[in-house]
Each structure stands twice: as C-alpha cells, then as structure tokens.
Amino acid sequence: MRRESPHTASEAPVGPEGGAARKAADADAAARDGQDTLPLPPWKGPAILLVDLDAFFASVEQLDHPAWRGKPVIVGGDPDKRGVVSTASYEARPYGVRSAMPSSTAYRLCPHAIWTRGRFDRYREVSNEIMDILRSETPHVQQVSIDEAFLDVSPTAVNREHPVEVARRIQRRVEELGVTCSIGVGTSKTVAKIASDMDKPRGLTVVYPGGERDFLGPLPVRTMSGIGAAAEEKLRSRGIRTLGELADADEGMLLRAFGKNGRVMHVRANGGDDAPVAQDDDVKSVSNEMTFAVDLTARDEVEGAIATIAAKVGRRLRRKGLRGRTISLRMRYDDRSVRSVQRQLAAPSDDELAYTPLLHRMMDELWQPGMPVRLIGVGMAGFEEDEGVQEALFDIAKVAPSEDDVRPSIPDEGKRRGLIEATDLVKDRFGETAVRFGRELRGEGNTTGSAAKNPADYK
DNA sequence: TCTGGGGTCCTAGGACCC
DNA sequence: TCTGGGGTCCTAGGACCC
Numbered sequence: 151m152r153r154e155s156p157h158t159a160s161e162a163p164v165g166p167e168g169g170a171a172r173k174a175a176d177a178d179a180a181a182r183d184g185q186d187t188l189p190l191p192p193w194k195g196p197a198i199l200l201v202d203l204d205a206f207f208a209s210v211e212q213l214d215h216p217a218w219r220g221k222p223v224i225v226g227g228d229p230d231k232r233g234v235v236s237t238a239s240y241e242a243r244p245y246g247v248r249s250a251m252p253s254s255t256a257y258r259l260c261p262h263a264i265w266t267r268g269r270f271d272r273y274r275e276v277s278n279e280i281m282d283i284l285r286s287e288t289p290h291v292q293q294v295s296i297d298e299a300f301l302d303v304s305p306t307a308v309n310r311e312h313p314v315e316v317a318r319r320i321q322r323r324v325e326e327l328g329v330t331c332s333i334g335v336g337t338s339k340t341v342a343k344i345a346s347d348m349d350k351p352r353g354l355t356v357v358y359p360g361g362e363r364d365f366l367g368p369l370p371v372r373t374m375s376g377i378g379a380a381a382e383e384k385l386r387s388r389g390i391r392t393l394g395e396l397a398d399a400d401e402g403m404l405l406r407a408f409g410k411n412g413r414v415m416h417v418r419a420n421g422g423d424d425a426p427v428a429q430d431d432d433v434k435s436v437s438n439e440m441t442f443a444v445d446l447t448a449r450d451e452v453e454g455a456i457a458t459i460a461a462k463v464g465r466r467l468r469r470k471g472l473r474g475r476t477i478s479l480r481m482r483y484d485d486r487s488v489r490s491v492q493r494q495l496a497a498p499s500d501d502e503l504a505y506t507p508l509l510h511r512m513m514d515e516l517w518q519p520g521m522p523v524r525l526i527g528v529g530m531a532g533f534e535e536d537e538g539v540q541e542a543l544f545d546i547a548k549v550a551p552s553e554d555d556v557r558p559s560i561p562d563e564g565k566r567r568g569l570i571e572a573t574d575l576v577k578d579r580f581g582e583t584a585v586r587f588g589r590e591l592r593g594e595g596n597t598t599g600s601a602a603k604n605p606a607d608y609k
Numbered sequence: 610t611c612t613g614g615g616g617t618c619c620t621a622g623g624a625c626c627c
Numbered sequence: 628t629c630t631g632g633g634g635t636c637c638t639a640g641g642a643c644c645c
Contacts, residue, residue: 227613232612233613234613234614236613236645257610258610295644378642378644381642409619410619434616434618435616436616437614438615441614486612488641491639494636525613529615
C-alpha cells in the first residue's frame with residue numbers, strides 16, 4: 151500500500167533521505183537579494199533539469215513591445231477563423247484564457263486582450279539564444295521544443311557543483327535576456343518535468359533523491375507525460391487515478407492494457423525512469439497543414455490547396471537540405487473524421503513539381519464527393535542520409551516505372567532545379583505569395599489563418 | 610460563433626522473402 | 628506437400644506532446 155500524507159512541492163523543504171519535494175524559490179529569492187542561504191543538502195546520483203520558458207511567445211511579445219507589459223496578451227489564430235490560442239500571457243490567465251482554447255472562446259473571456267498572430271522567426275531567435283546559454287552550462291542538453299529543454303547536470307568527479315546552484319544561475323542568465331523560466335530538478339526526466347510545472351512562472355522546484363514516490367504519489371495520472379485523455383480514461387476504468395495507484399498497480403495488468411507502454415508508465419510512476427538526456431536532433435518528417443475558414447467542396451479547390459501546401463513543404467525541405475521518400479496526404483472532413491494515405495517515391499525528392507501530381511492521384515483515394523473538406527495536410531518523411539542523396543538521384547533510372555512513379559512536370563532535371571531555385575530566391579526576398587505555379591493558384595482565398603497569410607512565420 | 614499546426618512514436622495487419 | 632514462423636517493409640490510424 152501507499153503511504154499517506156504525501157509531501158507536495160509546495161510544502162516546506164524536507165531532508166534528502168525522507169524527502170519529498172523542496173521548493174527552492176525562497177532560497178532563490180534570498181540568493182538574489184545577496185543574502186546567505188542555508189547550505190544545500192548533498193545531491194547523490196543523477197540530476198536532471200527541465201527548463202521551461204514561461205508563457206514564452208507572449209513574453210517575447212511583451213519584451214519587444216514595452217507598452218504590452220503588464221497587460222493581457224494572446225498569441226493565437228483569429229477568433230473568427232477557427233483559430234486557437236497558442237500562448238496567453240499571465241495577465242490573460244485570470245480570465246480563464248488557456249493554450250489550445252478556441253480563439254473565439256478566449257475572445258469572449260477577455261475581449262480587451264492584445265491579440266497577435268505571432269512571429270515565429272523571432273521566437274526561434276530568442277529560443278536559440280537561450281539554448282546557447284543552456285549548452286554553455288553543459289553539453290548534455292536535449293531540446294524538447296522551442297521553449298523546453300532537459301539538461302543532465304549530474305555531479306561528477308570533475309564538476310561537483312550542486313544541481314540547484316546550476317538551476318539558479320540558469321534562471322538568472324535567462325532573465326537577463328528579458329524572459330523568465332521555471333525549472334524542475336529531479337533524478338529523472340519524468341520527475342524534473344512534473345516538478346517544473348508545479349510552480350510557474352519563475353519557479354524552482356526540487357525533488358531530492360529518494361523523494362520521488364512521495365512527490366509523484368498524490369498527483370493525477372494525467373500529470374505524467376505520455377498519459378493523455380485516452381490512457382487516463384482507461385486507467386480510471388481500472389480504478390487508477392493517481393500516480394501512486396499507478397505505481398502500486400499490477401504490471402501484468404498494465405502490460406495487457408497498454409502494451410509495452412504499460413511497463414514504461416509503471417516504472418516512471420515508481421520514480422525509476424532512467425531515460426537518458428539525449429541529443430537527437432535529426433528531423434524525421436516535415437509537414438504543413440491548412441485548416442480552411444470555410445470548408446472546401448469543389449474538387450479543383452482541393453487540388454489547388456494541395457499544390458499550395460505541397461509547395462510550402464518543398465520549400466522547407468530545400469531550405470533544410472532534406473529529400474524524402476515517403477509522401478503523405480491527410481484530409482479532415484466536415485465531421486472531423488480524418489483519412490490519410492502515404493506512398494513511397496521512386497526516389498527521394500524535395501521538389502513539389504515532381505511530387506504534386508502524385509499527391510493529386512492520392513487525393514482520388516480520399517476524395518468523397520459532397521464531403522466538405524476542413525483541413526488538408528501534406529507531409530514528407532523517410533529522409534536519406536546525406537551521402538545517399540546524390541546516389542539515389544541516379545537510381546531513378548533503375549526503378550521500374552509504375553502508376554505511382556514521380557512524373558516530373560518539367561522533364562529536364564537541371565532546368566527544373568533551376569526554376570525551383572530561382573523561385574525560392576524570389577520568395578526569400580518578397581515573401582511566399584510573390585511566386586506561384588499555375589496549379590497553386592486555384593483555391594486561394596479560402597485558405598485561412600496565419601499559415602495561409604503569413605507562411606514565413608511558420609518555418 | 611468551439612476545438613490549430615508541427616511534430617514523434619506505436620500498433621496492427623498485409624505483403625513478401627527466406 | 629497443405630502449411631510454420633521470423634524478419635522487414637509498408638500502410639492507415641491513433642495517442643500524445645508543445
């Protein structure tokens with residue numbers, strides 16, 4: 151059975167051995183005031199930090215627009231065009247505005263908020279500066295997203311610095327850039343991640359070695375990364391609501407219910423997560439989606455939209471120097487159902503002029519006359535290693551032609567590349583709408599939201 | 610005037626080969 | 628001779644994350 155009276159992160163610090171969570175914000179504040187702080191309890195074993203930037207997009211907007219500071223700021227899609235909230239500043243949250251909420255709802259809750267669709271290049275820029283700070287602290291940095299990263303700061307024979315000291319310094323250095331972060335410190339990624347969420351913004355929550363089970367036990371299962379709505383419901387139906395109950399559950403049952411993820415959940419709930427902080431920055435897929443302000447019903451509109459999105463994907467592939475072999479098409483309909491198809495190309499490609507005709511044939515498999523199309527997505531995956539790319543190009547000739555073969559609309563490979571590169575240059579200088587190929591033009595005007603109007607923001 | 614966009618990973622079934 | 632099983636690739640769908 152689980153013990154009762156669990157400690158949570160908001161309670162008073164406890165010792166390292168019996169210990170649960172230690173909230174270090176007070177000590178942190180004291181340190182900022184230049185006061186002496188109590189010596190930190192020693193740290194034994196692995197130490198993982200999760201650094202999470204607070205309301206990041208909104209904070210960057212407030213940094214760049216001093217007049218917006220102290221006011222509710224919402225970064226998100228248009229309220230009247232099926233947009234959702236990307237980030238709400240802390241001033242907007244008391245009104246109930248949350249990430250992923252439909253913008254229309256957010257507008258109702260907080261009509262006087264400052265609304266912006268976002269400048270993702272700028273967010274990327276600030277994010278890169280912060281990631282540089284993190285990498286200057288340790289090479290063991292795993293960037294999870296634009297605003298989150300794990301760091302392994304386990305004390306070693308060479309570097310004996312206490313993990314909490316590192317965390318405090320990171321907070322100070324990040325704040326010098328004009329934004330803030332919250333940090334969780336623990337012996338595993340699971341614990342660090344959950345701890346980082348306990349106290350925001352500007353929180354520093356520490357779970358000392360040995361305190362994992364007491365810290366996790368009372369929390370709802372949904373708190374843990376990897377458990378979403380579906381798993382939560384499945385667990386609930388088996389009488390499991392907290393991570394403590396999950397930790398004590400029968401592993402065989404979890405295995406039957408969740409496959410190998412069941413074992414992972416069980417181990418993590420017991421504080422036994424030993425997943426390493428790993429740098430794996432290889433991109434595995436590149437895709438773009440577009441939700442239409444008004445559903446598309448005409449076939450040629452859908453074809454036109456596919457061409458436009460395919461061009462966006464192609465351009466991103468070329469910018470990244472990637473050529474993919476697996477192309478996919480996704481459609482969401484009127485009733486929110488989703489269908490998708492994928493195909494293997496005869497040779498890896500980054501050229502929409504080559505693969506768009508195939509996408510149009512794939513569309514035939516998804517096309518349901520009379521069924522309004524709400525969203526279209528195009529994705530490329532199956533990237534080759536750098537060495538393989540050139541070789542693969544020459545392999546085109548060896549592959550037997552088939553129905554789904556890539557049929558270039560401009561047969562001469564050299565001319566086609568020249569044309570593509572020229573248009574990329576123009577788009578770089580004058581924006582995405584400056585140049586369109588014939589197929590792309592149709593269906594334009596129905597496309598919605600930030601992605602359609604300002605594609606450069608979504609790189 | 611409900612519910613975006615860009616990703617990763619897993620599963621399950623079928624094809625195909627040995 | 629009617630019949631196994633492992634490995635791998637491919638495909639569609641779905642859960643989940645920020």
